[in-house]
Amino acid sequence: GEDVEQSLFLSVREGDSSVINCTYTDSSSTYLYWYKQEPGAGLQLLTYIFSNMDMKQDQRLTVLLNKKDKHLSLRIADTQTGDSAIYFCAENQAGTALIFGKGTTLSVSS
């Protein structure tokens, strides 16, 4: 079945850039997503990218997609302590349920 893999932890200093990586196996994925989850809270959609795009930038967030290698990354520029959270990579085809990775815990130290 489909699988989405992420590294479990990332620790950065405030002001640095954070890069969270994700790989997926479903070559028919249409959309790829990044969600943020703060402690005890639900999921917040950060951004998503269509599979026919290579890159998407939204303020401090940059998403890169290498469809050939099935690799997705999220770069957070000028990381702040408020960015500390769990970040989930997910994929789906149009209208279907999302398949999530296990989440990457981002820890930002001041």
Next chain:
Amino acid sequence: GAVVSQHPSRVICKSGTSVKIECRSLDFQATTMFWYRQFPKKSLMLMATSNEGSKATYEQGVEKDKFLINHASLTLSTLTVTSAHPEDSSFYICSARDSGGRTGELFFGEGSRLTVL
């Protein structure tokens, strides 16, 4: 943006009782909603797909008699955990797809934390 509301956000119940969790799409219609379960420090596991006006489709390993799903209207799906036990304690999250949306984007509720004593 589109909002999905879950209620209650937290619930504590005694073992053997049933708990109902509601998922509402507040400003759009959703023919399809999804229910996920999140274990501590784990990813989200899809439990079932809820379809308005028809039976839910459950993922393998999810007991449909234990987790009753009803999607009676285009804006409301409910998940009832029947005869809850401590191992059912978890964070349950619903998501809804805007039926009229162009992208098929899913919107997530804030989640409901169930603790079974």
